[in-house]
Amino acid sequence: xxxxxxxxxxxxxxxxxxxxxxxxxxxxxxxxxxxxxxxxxxxxxxxxxxxxxxxxxxxxxxxxxxxxxxxxxxxxxxxxxxxxxxxxxxxxxxxxxxxxxxxxxxxxxxxxxxxxxxxxxxxxxxxxxxxxxxxxxxxxxxxxxxxxxxxxxxxxxxxxxxxxxxxxxxxxxxxxxxxxxxxxxxxxxxxxxxxxxxxxxxxxxxxxxxxxxxxxxxxxxxxxxxxxxxxxxxxxxxxxxxxxxxxxxxxxxxxxxxxxxxxxxxxxxxxxxxxxxxxxxxxxxxxxxxxxxxxxxxxxxxx
Numbered sequence: 001x002x003x004x005x006x007x008x009x010x011x012x013x014x015x016x017x018x019x020x021x022x023x024x025x026x027x028x029x030x031x032x033x034x035x036x037x038x039x040x041x042x043x044x045x046x047x048x049x050x051x052x053x054x055x056x057x058x059x060x061x062x063x064x065x066x067x068x069x070x071x072x073x074x075x076x077x078x079x080x081x082x083x084x085x086x087x088x089x090x091x092x093x094x095x096x097x098x099x100x101x102x103x104x105x106x107x108x109x110x111x112x113x114x115x116x117x118x119x120x121x122x123x124x125x126x127x128x129x130x131x132x133x134x135x136x137x138x139x140x141x142x143x144x145x146x147x148x149x150x151x152x153x154x155x156x157x158x159x160x161x162x163x164x165x166x167x168x169x170x171x172x173x174x175x176x177x178x179x180x181x182x183x184x185x186x187x188x189x190x191x192x193x194x195x196x197x198x199x200x201x202x203x204x205x206x207x208x209x210x211x212x213x214x215x216x217x218x219x220x221x222x223x224x225x226x227x228x229x230x231x232x233x234x235x236x237x238x239x240x241x242x243x244x245x246x247x248x249x250x251x252x253x254x255x256x257x258x259x260x261x262x263x264x265x266x267x268x269x270x271x272x273x274x275x276x277x278x279x280x281x282x283x284x285x286x287x288x289x290x291x292x293x294x295x296x297x298x299x300x301x302x303x
Contacts, residue, residue: 024239024240024241025041025239025240026237026238026239026240027237027238028235028236028237028238029090029092029235029236029237029238030092030233030235031054031092031093031094031095031108031233031234031235032092033094033108035089035090035091035128035132036089036090036091037087037088037089037090038087038088038090038238039085039086039087039088040082040083040084040085040086040087040088041084041240042084042085043084043274044082044084044240044241045081045082045083045084046079046080046081046082046240046241047079047080047082047238047239047240048077048078048079048080048238048239048240049076049077049078049079049080049127049139049236049237049238049239050075050076050077050236050237051075051076051077051125051126051127051139051140051141051234051235051236051237052073052074052075052125052141052232052234052235052236053073053074053075053093053122053123053124053125053141053142053143053144053187053188053189053204053205053207053234054073054092054093054094054095054096054107054108054109054111054122054123054124054125054143054144054187054232054233054234055070055071055072055073055095055096055122055143055144055231055232055233056070056071056096056107056111056119056120056121056122056143056144056145056146056147056184056185056187056201056202056204057070057095057096057097057098057099057104057107057114057118057119057120057121057122057146057147057184057185058070058098058099058119058147058231059098059099059100059117059118059119059147059148059149060098060099060100061100062100067149068147068148068149068201069147070096070098070119070122070144070145070146070147070184070201071122071144071145071146071147071187071201071202071203071204072144072204072232073093073122073124073125073141073142073143073144073187073204073232073234074141074142074143074144074189074204074205074206074207074219075141075207075218075219076139076140076141076207076209076217076218076219077217077218077219078139078209078214078215078216078217078218079214079215079216080127080138080139080213080214081213081214081215086129088127088128088129088238089127089128089129089131089132089136090126090127090128090236091109091124091125091126091128092109092123092125092233092234092235092236093107093108093109093110093111093122093123093124093125093141093143093188093233093234094107094108094109094111094122094123094233094234095107095122095123095231095232095233096111096114096119096120096121096122096123096143096144096146096185096187097113097114097119097120098119099114099117099118099119099120099146099147099149099184100117102116102117103115103116103118103120104118104119104120104146104185105120106120106121106122106123106146106178106180106185106188107120107121107122107123107143107187107188107233107234108123109123109124109125109126109143109176109188109234110123110124110143110176110177110178110187110188110189110192110205111123111124111143111146111178111185111186111187111188111205112146112177112178112179112180112181112185112186112187112188112192112193112195112202113180113185114146114180114183114184114185114196114202115180115181115182115183115184115185116182116183117148117149117183118146118147118148118149118181118182118183118184118185118196118202119146119147119148119184119185119202120146120184120185121143121144121145121146121178121184121185121186121187121188121192121193121202121204121205122143122144122145122146122187122188122204122205122233122234123143123187123188123233123234124140124141124142124143124176124187124188124189124190124205124234125140125141125143125234125235125236126139126140126141127139127236129213134175134176137190137208137210138209138210138213138214139208139209139210139214140189140190140205140206140207140208140209141189141207141234142187142188142189142190142193142204142205142206142207142208143178143187143188143189143193143204143205143234144187144204145178145184145185145186145187145193145194145196145201145202145203145204146184146185146186146187146196146201146202147184147196147201147202148183148184148196148197148198148199148200148201148202149183149198174191174192175190175191175192176188176189176190176191176192176205177192178192178193178194178195178202178203178205179192179193179194179195179202180195181195181196181197181202182195183195183196183197183198183200183202184196184201184202185202186202186203186204186205187202187203187204187205188205189204189205189206189207189208190205190206190207190208191205191206192205193205193206207219247272247273247274247280247302248272248273248274249270249271249272249282249300249302250270250271250272250273251268251270251300252268252269252270252271253268259288259290260290261290261291261292261293262290262291263290264290265288265290267284267298269282269284269300270282270284270300272302274302280302280303281302281303282300282301282302282303283300283301283303284298284299284300284301285298285299285300285301286298286299
């Protein structure tokens, strides 16, 4: 080897930390009494959602014991098309208040108040895209209807998919809000549920999905359950898939490089691209001794 030259400066690129979600990722939204924002992460174009509407209020005695249970909230599952950086507006329904000797309040997000001895309607849980108005809702799980003070009360359901609220009596045509009355209050939903009567529970709000933005949809009415399920506010779970594609590292300049012994070595560096995470940075490791002839390796890592 000629003593004037430093030969074979090889540079390699490796992934030091992918930043991928090793087991996928999910975020759970619970009742807060307000609409919150969630920004879609980089690289995500589809999320799986599971929305639960809040239960309607029950009828309790003076000792707090349950006499008649309010309706369960509806349940909606599906895949929602999204875009990286997009903002989703999340509203989780509040539990309808229990009735005892006076009217009970309706749950947040559309639940109607109950009248004398009636439970309040449960609030709907929904996702809104492009704004916070009712017309921006793309996924809705209807809230359960409030219970009536009667052993023969009927209608312990939330409304069905894309329909009006369930229950006896006239259907409410109100978007989002259940109907109140002298007895139990209707649940919130796409369309609100009916108010109840002296011997009928209020109707639950209708659940809904926008077919242009969702796929593989499951929509269920509220069904019979344990007392704990009949006293449950809404909930929303968003899940999305792993980042399985590693970033691409591109070396600047030729590889390998040839450098004269005794000259100044300039590290040309490398660049990284990642469709999932645009914030990645490059770090390099390794040294070059230009006073000694030999082969050296620099390693670049994406973090």
